[in-house]
Amino acid sequence: MCIRVKKPGLLTTVQDTGRFGLQKYGVLASGAMDTMALRLANLLAGNEEQAAALEITLLGPALVFEKATLVALAGGNLSPAVDGMPIPLWRPVYIPAGSTLTFGGAVSGCRTYLAVAGGICVPDVMESRSTYLRAGIGGFHGRALQAGDVLKTGESTGWLKAPSDEAVVLPWGVSHELRPVYEENPVLRVVRGPEFECFAEESKQKFWKEPFRVTPQSDRMGYRLADVSLELTEPLEMVSSAVSFGTIQVPPEGNPIVLLADRQTAGGYPRIAQIISVDLPLIAQVKPGGYVRFEEVSLEEAQALYVKREFDMKQFKQGLTLQVR
Protein backbone atom coordinates (compact mmCIF):
# COMPACT_ATOMS: atom_id res chain seq x y z
CA MET A 1 0.00 0.00 0.00
CA CYS A 2 1.56 3.20 -1.15
CA ILE A 3 1.02 6.91 -1.29
CA ARG A 4 2.76 8.72 -4.11
CA VAL A 5 3.69 12.36 -3.61
CA LYS A 6 2.67 14.32 -6.68
CA LYS A 7 3.30 17.73 -5.13
CA PRO A 8 5.02 18.05 -1.75
CA GLY A 9 3.32 21.21 -0.47
CA LEU A 10 5.17 23.83 1.59
CA LEU A 11 6.41 21.60 4.41
CA THR A 12 5.05 18.08 4.77
CA THR A 13 6.85 15.84 7.24
CA VAL A 14 6.30 12.52 8.99
CA GLN A 15 5.70 13.07 12.72
CA ASP A 16 4.55 11.08 15.71
CA THR A 17 4.07 12.16 19.32
CA GLY A 18 7.81 12.77 19.75
CA ARG A 19 11.15 11.33 20.70
CA PHE A 20 11.40 10.98 24.44
CA GLY A 21 14.04 9.76 26.85
CA LEU A 22 17.03 11.10 24.95
CA GLN A 23 16.80 14.78 25.81
CA LYS A 24 19.48 14.13 28.45
CA TYR A 25 21.84 13.60 25.49
CA GLY A 26 20.69 16.81 23.81
CA VAL A 27 18.46 14.96 21.33
CA LEU A 28 15.42 17.08 20.57
CA ALA A 29 11.93 15.71 21.19
CA SER A 30 10.52 16.83 17.78
CA GLY A 31 7.08 15.28 17.10
CA ALA A 32 3.84 16.90 15.99
CA MET A 33 3.30 20.60 16.67
CA ASP A 34 -0.37 19.89 17.42
CA THR A 35 -0.22 16.55 19.20
CA MET A 36 -3.97 16.52 19.96
CA ALA A 37 -4.81 16.65 16.24
CA LEU A 38 -2.24 13.94 15.50
CA ARG A 39 -3.57 11.67 18.25
CA LEU A 40 -7.19 12.13 17.21
CA ALA A 41 -6.48 11.61 13.49
CA ASN A 42 -4.69 8.37 14.35
CA LEU A 43 -7.53 7.08 16.51
CA LEU A 44 -10.06 7.83 13.76
CA ALA A 45 -7.95 5.89 11.27
CA GLY A 46 -7.88 2.90 13.60
CA ASN A 47 -4.24 3.41 14.69
CA GLU A 48 -2.52 3.71 18.03
CA GLU A 49 -2.64 7.40 18.93
CA GLN A 50 1.16 7.77 18.77
CA ALA A 51 1.48 6.31 15.24
CA ALA A 52 3.34 8.17 12.49
CA ALA A 53 1.23 10.52 10.37
CA LEU A 54 1.84 13.42 8.01
CA GLU A 55 2.09 16.96 9.34
CA ILE A 56 1.00 19.27 6.52
CA THR A 57 1.84 22.96 6.77
CA LEU A 58 -0.17 25.81 5.17
CA LEU A 59 0.09 24.79 1.51
CA GLY A 60 -0.90 21.16 1.30
CA PRO A 61 0.52 18.45 -0.95
CA ALA A 62 -1.14 16.41 -3.70
CA LEU A 63 -1.07 12.73 -2.76
CA VAL A 64 -2.07 9.80 -4.92
CA PHE A 65 -3.40 6.73 -3.11
CA GLU A 66 -2.42 3.66 -5.07
CA LYS A 67 -4.64 1.38 -3.03
CA ALA A 68 -7.94 1.94 -1.26
CA THR A 69 -7.37 3.05 2.30
CA LEU A 70 -9.04 4.62 5.28
CA VAL A 71 -7.69 8.01 6.35
CA ALA A 72 -8.54 10.75 8.80
CA LEU A 73 -7.61 14.42 8.88
CA ALA A 74 -7.53 16.59 11.98
CA GLY A 75 -6.13 19.97 12.98
CA GLY A 76 -6.22 23.14 10.91
CA ASN A 77 -8.63 23.14 7.98
CA LEU A 78 -6.61 23.41 4.75
CA SER A 79 -9.61 22.53 2.53
CA PRO A 80 -8.89 18.87 1.79
CA ALA A 81 -10.56 17.25 -1.23
CA VAL A 82 -10.51 13.80 -2.83
CA ASP A 83 -10.60 14.00 -6.62
CA GLY A 84 -12.08 17.47 -6.24
CA MET A 85 -14.76 16.51 -3.70
CA PRO A 86 -14.31 18.36 -0.41
CA ILE A 87 -13.98 16.07 2.60
CA PRO A 88 -14.39 16.97 6.25
CA LEU A 89 -11.85 16.86 9.07
CA TRP A 90 -12.31 14.91 12.33
CA ARG A 91 -14.03 11.98 10.62
CA PRO A 92 -12.76 8.76 9.01
CA VAL A 93 -12.83 8.85 5.22
CA TYR A 94 -12.55 5.90 2.85
CA ILE A 95 -10.37 6.75 -0.14
CA PRO A 96 -10.66 4.52 -3.21
CA ALA A 97 -7.63 3.29 -5.13
CA GLY A 98 -6.21 5.74 -7.63
CA SER A 99 -7.67 8.87 -6.07
CA THR A 100 -5.78 12.05 -5.36
CA LEU A 101 -5.96 13.99 -2.11
CA THR A 102 -5.38 17.70 -2.55
CA PHE A 103 -5.61 20.79 -0.38
CA GLY A 104 -6.81 24.34 -0.96
CA GLY A 105 -6.87 27.49 1.13
CA ALA A 106 -6.33 27.61 4.89
CA VAL A 107 -9.80 28.08 6.41
CA SER A 108 -8.56 27.74 9.98
CA GLY A 109 -5.18 27.05 11.53
CA CYS A 110 -2.09 26.23 9.51
CA ARG A 111 -1.24 22.59 10.22
CA THR A 112 -3.31 19.58 9.39
CA TYR A 113 -2.58 15.95 10.23
CA LEU A 114 -3.22 13.08 7.85
CA ALA A 115 -3.38 9.67 9.46
CA VAL A 116 -3.70 6.58 7.27
CA ALA A 117 -4.89 3.20 8.48
CA GLY A 118 -1.81 1.24 9.49
CA GLY A 119 0.30 4.37 9.89
CA ILE A 120 3.07 5.71 7.68
CA CYS A 121 5.85 3.11 7.48
CA VAL A 122 9.25 4.65 8.09
CA PRO A 123 12.06 3.20 10.20
CA ASP A 124 12.28 3.92 13.89
CA VAL A 125 15.18 6.20 14.66
CA MET A 126 15.94 6.38 18.36
CA GLU A 127 12.48 4.98 19.12
CA SER A 128 10.50 7.52 17.16
CA ARG A 129 9.36 8.11 13.59
CA SER A 130 9.44 11.89 13.94
CA THR A 131 11.42 13.87 11.40
CA TYR A 132 14.24 15.79 13.06
CA LEU A 133 14.94 18.24 10.27
CA ARG A 134 18.09 19.90 11.61
CA ALA A 135 19.91 16.61 12.10
CA GLY A 136 18.39 15.13 8.95
CA ILE A 137 17.18 11.95 10.61
CA GLY A 138 13.90 10.20 11.37
CA GLY A 139 10.68 10.33 9.39
CA PHE A 140 11.08 9.99 5.62
CA HIS A 141 14.88 10.08 5.11
CA GLY A 142 15.15 12.86 7.66
CA ARG A 143 13.57 15.45 5.41
CA ALA A 144 10.35 17.03 4.21
CA LEU A 145 8.52 15.20 1.42
CA GLN A 146 9.46 15.89 -2.19
CA ALA A 147 7.65 15.25 -5.46
CA GLY A 148 8.10 11.64 -6.52
CA ASP A 149 8.47 10.22 -3.01
CA VAL A 150 6.58 7.01 -2.36
CA LEU A 151 5.38 6.39 1.18
CA LYS A 152 4.54 2.92 2.38
CA THR A 153 1.67 2.51 4.76
CA GLY A 154 1.20 -0.23 7.31
CA GLU A 155 -1.25 -3.06 7.15
CA SER A 156 -4.70 -1.62 7.62
CA THR A 157 -6.53 -2.75 10.70
CA GLY A 158 -9.25 -0.40 9.50
CA TRP A 159 -12.90 -0.84 10.11
CA LEU A 160 -14.26 -0.07 6.70
CA LYS A 161 -14.01 -2.87 4.21
CA ALA A 162 -16.87 -1.88 1.89
CA PRO A 163 -15.31 -1.25 -1.51
CA SER A 164 -16.44 1.86 -3.29
CA ASP A 165 -15.37 3.86 -6.32
CA GLU A 166 -15.94 7.11 -4.53
CA ALA A 167 -14.71 8.60 -1.29
CA VAL A 168 -16.98 7.69 1.61
CA VAL A 169 -17.19 9.85 4.71
CA LEU A 170 -18.11 7.82 7.76
CA PRO A 171 -21.09 9.12 9.72
CA TRP A 172 -19.24 9.61 13.01
CA GLY A 173 -16.14 11.35 14.33
CA VAL A 174 -14.71 13.54 17.08
CA SER A 175 -17.27 15.53 19.06
CA HIS A 176 -16.89 19.31 19.26
CA GLU A 177 -16.04 19.16 22.97
CA LEU A 178 -12.86 17.25 22.26
CA ARG A 179 -11.65 19.34 19.30
CA PRO A 180 -9.34 22.25 20.02
CA VAL A 181 -10.98 25.57 19.01
CA TYR A 182 -8.43 27.23 16.75
CA GLU A 183 -8.51 31.00 16.51
CA GLU A 184 -6.45 33.37 14.43
CA ASN A 185 -5.65 35.48 17.47
CA PRO A 186 -6.02 33.20 20.49
CA VAL A 187 -5.72 33.94 24.17
CA LEU A 188 -3.22 31.42 25.53
CA ARG A 189 -3.27 30.34 29.13
CA VAL A 190 0.11 30.26 30.84
CA VAL A 191 1.64 29.56 34.22
CA ARG A 192 4.47 31.75 35.49
CA GLY A 193 7.97 30.73 34.47
CA PRO A 194 10.91 30.26 36.87
CA GLU A 195 12.26 33.78 36.11
CA PHE A 196 8.91 35.63 36.01
CA GLU A 197 9.81 37.70 39.08
CA CYS A 198 13.04 38.91 37.45
CA PHE A 199 11.08 41.04 34.97
CA ALA A 200 10.39 44.75 35.51
CA GLU A 201 6.95 45.57 36.87
CA GLU A 202 5.97 47.40 33.69
CA SER A 203 7.04 44.43 31.55
CA LYS A 204 4.96 42.06 33.67
CA GLN A 205 1.92 44.29 33.17
CA LYS A 206 2.54 44.47 29.43
CA PHE A 207 2.90 40.70 29.27
CA TRP A 208 -0.67 40.23 30.55
CA LYS A 209 -2.24 43.12 28.63
CA GLU A 210 -0.65 43.53 25.22
CA PRO A 211 -1.14 41.42 22.08
CA PHE A 212 2.08 39.93 20.66
CA ARG A 213 2.50 39.50 16.91
CA VAL A 214 3.81 36.20 15.55
CA THR A 215 6.58 37.11 13.11
CA PRO A 216 7.46 35.31 9.85
CA GLN A 217 10.71 34.16 11.57
CA SER A 218 8.69 31.38 13.16
CA ASP A 219 9.01 27.68 12.57
CA ARG A 220 8.76 24.28 14.25
CA MET A 221 11.56 25.25 16.62
CA GLY A 222 9.89 28.35 17.95
CA TYR A 223 7.63 31.32 17.31
CA ARG A 224 9.32 34.70 17.54
CA LEU A 225 6.97 37.33 18.91
CA ALA A 226 7.17 41.05 18.21
CA ASP A 227 5.57 44.44 19.00
CA VAL A 228 6.06 44.22 22.78
CA SER A 229 9.52 44.33 24.32
CA LEU A 230 10.12 42.98 27.81
CA GLU A 231 12.85 44.01 30.22
CA LEU A 232 14.44 42.55 33.31
CA THR A 233 14.71 44.59 36.53
CA GLU A 234 18.46 44.07 36.35
CA PRO A 235 20.76 42.00 34.14
CA LEU A 236 20.59 38.32 35.03
CA GLU A 237 23.53 35.92 34.94
CA MET A 238 21.79 32.72 33.93
CA VAL A 239 23.21 29.25 33.82
CA SER A 240 21.76 27.10 31.00
CA SER A 241 18.91 24.88 32.14
CA ALA A 242 16.12 22.78 30.64
CA VAL A 243 13.34 24.25 28.50
CA SER A 244 10.24 22.54 27.16
CA PHE A 245 7.36 22.71 24.67
CA GLY A 246 5.63 26.01 25.40
CA THR A 247 8.44 27.72 27.31
CA ILE A 248 8.38 31.47 26.65
CA GLN A 249 11.93 32.76 26.91
CA VAL A 250 13.09 36.35 26.52
CA PRO A 251 16.52 37.05 24.94
CA PRO A 252 18.30 40.32 25.87
CA GLU A 253 16.76 42.30 22.97
CA GLY A 254 13.39 41.85 24.66
CA ASN A 255 11.17 40.04 22.15
CA PRO A 256 9.86 36.74 23.52
CA ILE A 257 10.30 33.38 21.78
CA VAL A 258 7.83 30.54 22.33
CA LEU A 259 9.65 27.20 22.09
CA LEU A 260 7.79 24.48 20.19
CA ALA A 261 8.23 20.91 18.90
CA ASP A 262 11.79 21.24 17.56
CA ARG A 263 13.07 23.24 20.54
CA GLN A 264 16.58 22.71 21.84
CA THR A 265 16.80 20.83 25.14
CA ALA A 266 18.36 23.61 27.21
CA GLY A 267 18.55 27.37 27.07
CA GLY A 268 20.08 30.25 28.93
CA TYR A 269 17.46 32.98 28.59
CA PRO A 270 15.01 33.99 31.32
CA ARG A 271 11.74 32.05 31.13
CA ILE A 272 8.88 34.45 31.80
CA ALA A 273 6.03 31.94 31.41
CA GLN A 274 4.99 28.57 30.08
CA ILE A 275 1.94 27.87 27.91
CA ILE A 276 -0.18 25.20 29.59
CA SER A 277 -0.29 21.79 27.92
CA VAL A 278 -3.93 21.91 26.85
CA ASP A 279 -3.37 25.22 24.99
CA LEU A 280 -0.29 24.09 23.03
CA PRO A 281 -2.43 23.04 20.01
CA LEU A 282 -3.74 26.62 19.83
CA ILE A 283 -0.31 28.25 19.43
CA ALA A 284 0.75 25.48 17.01
CA GLN A 285 -2.04 26.57 14.66
CA VAL A 286 -1.38 30.33 14.70
CA LYS A 287 -0.18 31.63 11.34
CA PRO A 288 2.66 34.15 11.08
CA GLY A 289 1.06 37.58 11.29
CA GLY A 290 -1.48 36.43 13.86
CA TYR A 291 -1.61 37.89 17.38
CA VAL A 292 -1.54 36.07 20.70
CA ARG A 293 -2.35 37.26 24.20
CA PHE A 294 -1.47 35.60 27.48
CA GLU A 295 -3.68 34.92 30.47
CA GLU A 296 -2.48 33.56 33.79
CA VAL A 297 -3.82 30.39 35.37
CA SER A 298 -2.59 28.52 38.42
CA LEU A 299 -0.53 25.37 38.14
CA GLU A 300 -3.34 23.44 39.85
CA GLU A 301 -5.83 24.66 37.26
CA ALA A 302 -3.47 23.81 34.38
CA GLN A 303 -3.04 20.28 35.68
CA ALA A 304 -6.78 19.85 36.31
CA LEU A 305 -7.43 20.84 32.67
CA TYR A 306 -4.77 18.36 31.53
CA VAL A 307 -6.30 15.55 33.55
CA LYS A 308 -9.77 16.35 32.20
CA ARG A 309 -8.52 16.30 28.61
CA GLU A 310 -6.74 12.98 29.04
CA PHE A 311 -9.84 11.56 30.71
CA ASP A 312 -11.95 12.72 27.75
CA MET A 313 -9.43 11.12 25.38
CA LYS A 314 -9.75 7.81 27.22
CA GLN A 315 -13.52 8.01 26.97
CA PHE A 316 -13.28 8.77 23.27
CA LYS A 317 -11.05 5.75 22.75
CA GLN A 318 -13.53 3.59 24.61
CA GLY A 319 -16.36 4.95 22.49
CA LEU A 320 -14.40 4.07 19.35
CA THR A 321 -14.04 0.45 20.34
CA LEU A 322 -17.82 0.28 20.75
CA GLN A 323 -18.30 1.99 17.39
CA VAL A 324 -16.40 -0.66 15.50
CA ARG A 325 -17.65 -3.77 17.23
Place this chain on the structure above:
Amino acid sequence: MRYFSLGDTAVVVEFDTVIGSSSHEKVRLLSLYLDQYPFLGMIEYIPAFTTVTVFYDPFVLRYAEAEAELERAVSQVEHLSLKQKARTVEIPVCYGGEFGPDLEDVASHNGLTAEEVVRIHSGGEYLVYMIGFAPGFPYLGGMSERIAAPRRSSPRLSIPAGTVGIAGMQTGVYPIETPGGWQLIGRTPVPLFRPDRNPPTLLMAGDVIRFRPITQDEYENWEGDIVCVSG
Protein backbone atom coordinates in the same frame (compact mmCIF):
# COMPACT_ATOMS: atom_id res chain seq x y z
CA MET B 1 18.82 24.05 47.00
CA ARG B 2 15.28 24.75 45.81
CA TYR B 3 12.47 23.07 43.92
CA PHE B 4 10.17 24.72 41.41
CA SER B 5 7.91 23.93 38.48
CA LEU B 6 8.63 24.38 34.79
CA GLY B 7 5.15 24.55 33.32
CA ASP B 8 2.52 21.92 34.15
CA THR B 9 4.63 18.86 33.25
CA ALA B 10 8.05 19.37 34.85
CA VAL B 11 9.65 19.82 38.26
CA VAL B 12 13.13 21.27 38.70
CA VAL B 13 15.68 20.82 41.47
CA GLU B 14 18.32 23.54 41.52
CA PHE B 15 21.39 22.67 43.57
CA ASP B 16 23.11 26.02 43.12
CA THR B 17 22.86 29.18 41.03
CA VAL B 18 26.51 29.25 39.96
CA ILE B 19 28.52 26.59 38.15
CA GLY B 20 30.74 24.55 40.43
CA SER B 21 32.08 21.08 41.02
CA SER B 22 29.85 20.25 43.99
CA SER B 23 26.58 21.00 42.16
CA HIS B 24 27.94 19.20 39.10
CA GLU B 25 28.56 16.11 41.23
CA LYS B 26 25.03 16.29 42.67
CA VAL B 27 23.51 16.61 39.19
CA ARG B 28 25.44 13.53 38.07
CA LEU B 29 24.56 11.48 41.14
CA LEU B 30 20.87 12.30 40.81
CA SER B 31 20.98 11.49 37.07
CA LEU B 32 22.49 8.08 37.76
CA TYR B 33 19.86 7.48 40.45
CA LEU B 34 16.97 8.47 38.17
CA ASP B 35 18.32 6.20 35.41
CA GLN B 36 18.04 3.29 37.82
CA TYR B 37 15.00 4.29 39.84
CA PRO B 38 12.61 6.40 37.76
CA PHE B 39 9.49 7.21 39.76
CA LEU B 40 6.02 6.28 38.59
CA GLY B 41 4.76 8.84 36.07
CA MET B 42 8.24 10.14 35.30
CA ILE B 43 8.85 10.53 31.55
CA GLU B 44 12.47 11.67 31.34
CA TYR B 45 14.91 14.13 32.84
CA ILE B 46 17.29 16.78 31.56
CA PRO B 47 20.45 17.41 33.59
CA ALA B 48 22.10 20.83 33.25
CA PHE B 49 24.93 22.74 34.97
CA THR B 50 23.23 23.10 38.36
CA THR B 51 19.74 21.71 37.80
CA VAL B 52 17.92 18.50 37.00
CA THR B 53 14.50 18.92 35.36
CA VAL B 54 12.17 15.95 35.55
CA PHE B 55 9.25 15.67 33.12
CA TYR B 56 6.21 13.79 34.38
CA ASP B 57 2.67 12.92 33.33
CA PRO B 58 0.15 15.01 35.34
CA PHE B 59 -2.45 12.32 34.65
CA VAL B 60 -0.43 10.04 36.93
CA LEU B 61 0.72 12.51 39.55
CA ARG B 62 0.32 16.22 40.33
CA TYR B 63 3.02 18.78 41.01
CA ALA B 64 3.14 18.34 44.79
CA GLU B 65 3.53 14.58 44.40
CA ALA B 66 6.17 14.94 41.70
CA GLU B 67 8.13 17.34 43.89
CA ALA B 68 7.89 14.91 46.81
CA GLU B 69 9.17 12.08 44.60
CA LEU B 70 12.08 14.22 43.44
CA GLU B 71 12.89 15.27 47.02
CA ARG B 72 12.94 11.63 47.99
CA ALA B 73 15.35 10.84 45.12
CA VAL B 74 17.59 13.75 46.09
CA SER B 75 17.67 12.58 49.72
CA GLN B 76 18.88 9.18 48.51
CA VAL B 77 21.96 10.64 46.87
CA GLU B 78 22.59 13.65 49.10
CA HIS B 79 25.33 12.09 51.19
CA LEU B 80 26.91 10.07 48.44
CA SER B 81 29.92 11.07 46.45
CA LEU B 82 30.87 9.79 43.03
CA LYS B 83 32.94 6.65 43.35
CA GLN B 84 33.05 6.09 39.64
CA LYS B 85 36.13 7.69 38.21
CA ALA B 86 35.49 10.06 35.32
CA ARG B 87 36.10 8.68 31.85
CA THR B 88 38.83 10.50 29.98
CA VAL B 89 38.19 10.72 26.27
CA GLU B 90 40.68 11.85 23.67
CA ILE B 91 39.30 13.73 20.67
CA PRO B 92 41.57 14.00 17.62
CA VAL B 93 41.50 17.46 16.05
CA CYS B 94 42.99 18.77 12.84
CA TYR B 95 43.68 22.41 13.74
CA GLY B 96 43.78 25.39 11.38
CA GLY B 97 43.57 25.46 7.61
CA GLU B 98 40.18 24.98 6.01
CA PHE B 99 38.94 23.20 9.16
CA GLY B 100 39.87 26.07 11.49
CA PRO B 101 39.60 29.30 9.49
CA ASP B 102 39.60 31.47 12.63
CA LEU B 103 42.71 30.00 14.26
CA GLU B 104 44.88 32.95 13.18
CA ASP B 105 42.31 35.44 14.46
CA VAL B 106 42.16 33.74 17.85
CA ALA B 107 45.98 33.82 17.95
CA SER B 108 46.33 37.50 17.02
CA HIS B 109 43.51 38.48 19.40
CA ASN B 110 45.58 37.01 22.23
CA GLY B 111 49.02 38.04 20.96
CA LEU B 112 50.00 34.43 20.33
CA THR B 113 51.03 32.34 17.35
CA ALA B 114 48.67 29.74 15.88
CA GLU B 115 50.98 27.00 17.17
CA GLU B 116 50.74 28.39 20.70
CA VAL B 117 46.93 28.42 20.54
CA VAL B 118 46.96 24.77 19.43
CA ARG B 119 49.40 23.88 22.20
CA ILE B 120 47.30 25.57 24.88
CA HIS B 121 43.97 24.23 23.56
CA SER B 122 45.24 20.65 23.27
CA GLY B 123 47.23 20.87 26.48
CA GLY B 124 44.23 21.27 28.76
CA GLU B 125 41.70 18.90 30.30
CA TYR B 126 38.05 19.78 29.96
CA LEU B 127 35.12 18.68 32.06
CA VAL B 128 31.83 17.98 30.25
CA TYR B 129 29.38 19.83 32.50
CA MET B 130 26.31 19.05 30.44
CA ILE B 131 25.09 17.89 27.06
CA GLY B 132 22.46 20.01 25.38
CA PHE B 133 21.47 22.58 22.77
CA ALA B 134 22.14 20.00 20.02
CA PRO B 135 22.53 16.21 20.24
CA GLY B 136 25.82 15.48 21.93
CA PHE B 137 26.95 19.11 22.16
CA PRO B 138 29.23 19.32 25.24
CA TYR B 139 29.26 22.35 27.48
CA LEU B 140 32.90 22.26 28.57
CA GLY B 141 34.66 23.83 31.51
CA GLY B 142 38.36 24.37 31.87
CA MET B 143 39.52 26.38 28.88
CA SER B 144 42.54 28.63 29.42
CA GLU B 145 41.82 32.36 29.53
CA ARG B 146 44.89 32.87 27.36
CA ILE B 147 43.04 31.68 24.24
CA ALA B 148 39.61 33.22 24.95
CA ALA B 149 38.14 35.12 22.00
CA PRO B 150 34.86 36.98 21.43
CA ARG B 151 32.13 35.55 19.20
CA ARG B 152 32.27 36.58 15.56
CA SER B 153 30.33 39.76 14.86
CA SER B 154 28.34 38.03 12.13
CA PRO B 155 27.51 34.37 12.69
CA ARG B 156 28.17 31.84 9.94
CA LEU B 157 25.08 30.31 8.33
CA SER B 158 26.47 26.82 8.39
CA ILE B 159 29.23 25.22 10.41
CA PRO B 160 30.14 21.63 9.47
CA ALA B 161 29.67 18.82 11.98
CA GLY B 162 32.79 18.10 14.02
CA THR B 163 34.03 21.68 14.03
CA VAL B 164 35.86 22.78 17.19
CA GLY B 165 35.20 26.35 18.23
CA ILE B 166 35.90 28.98 20.85
CA ALA B 167 33.43 31.59 22.13
CA GLY B 168 34.46 33.77 25.03
CA MET B 169 35.82 31.49 27.73
CA GLN B 170 34.11 28.43 26.25
CA THR B 171 35.22 25.78 23.83
CA GLY B 172 33.16 23.03 22.24
CA VAL B 173 32.54 20.78 19.27
CA TYR B 174 29.51 21.09 16.96
CA PRO B 175 28.00 17.59 16.62
CA ILE B 176 25.72 18.45 13.69
CA GLU B 177 25.81 21.09 11.01
CA THR B 178 24.39 24.28 12.43
CA PRO B 179 24.60 28.06 12.12
CA GLY B 180 26.78 29.69 14.76
CA GLY B 181 28.96 32.57 15.83
CA TRP B 182 31.91 30.74 17.38
CA GLN B 183 35.53 31.16 16.27
CA LEU B 184 36.42 27.98 14.41
CA ILE B 185 39.86 26.53 15.15
CA GLY B 186 39.74 22.92 13.91
CA ARG B 187 37.70 19.83 13.18
CA THR B 188 37.49 16.26 14.45
CA PRO B 189 36.84 13.25 12.19
CA VAL B 190 35.05 11.45 15.04
CA PRO B 191 31.24 11.78 15.01
CA LEU B 192 29.85 13.07 18.30
CA PHE B 193 26.26 12.27 17.34
CA ARG B 194 25.62 8.65 16.37
CA PRO B 195 21.88 8.09 15.97
CA ASP B 196 22.34 4.36 15.27
CA ARG B 197 23.93 3.72 18.66
CA ASN B 198 22.70 3.63 22.20
CA PRO B 199 23.42 6.06 23.74
CA PRO B 200 23.37 8.11 20.54
CA THR B 201 26.09 10.50 21.64
CA LEU B 202 29.82 10.09 22.13
CA LEU B 203 30.18 12.28 25.18
CA MET B 204 28.37 12.27 28.49
CA ALA B 205 28.17 14.72 31.34
CA GLY B 206 31.04 14.01 33.73
CA ASP B 207 33.51 12.96 31.02
CA VAL B 208 36.92 14.57 30.95
CA ILE B 209 38.10 15.31 27.45
CA ARG B 210 41.45 16.10 25.87
CA PHE B 211 42.05 17.32 22.35
CA ARG B 212 44.92 15.68 20.43
CA PRO B 213 46.30 17.45 17.35
CA ILE B 214 46.37 15.36 14.18
CA THR B 215 47.54 16.16 10.66
CA GLN B 216 45.24 16.68 7.70
CA ASP B 217 46.44 13.34 6.37
CA GLU B 218 45.45 11.58 9.61
CA TYR B 219 42.11 13.41 9.50
CA GLU B 220 41.35 12.24 5.98
CA ASN B 221 42.31 8.64 6.65
CA TRP B 222 40.70 8.45 10.06
CA GLU B 223 38.95 5.15 10.58
CA GLY B 224 39.18 4.54 14.29
CA ASP B 225 36.78 5.34 17.03
CA ILE B 226 37.58 7.50 20.01
CA VAL B 227 40.27 6.61 22.43
CA CYS B 228 39.25 6.25 26.04
CA VAL B 229 42.40 7.03 27.92
CA SER B 230 40.88 5.83 31.18
CA GLY B 231 37.61 4.78 32.72
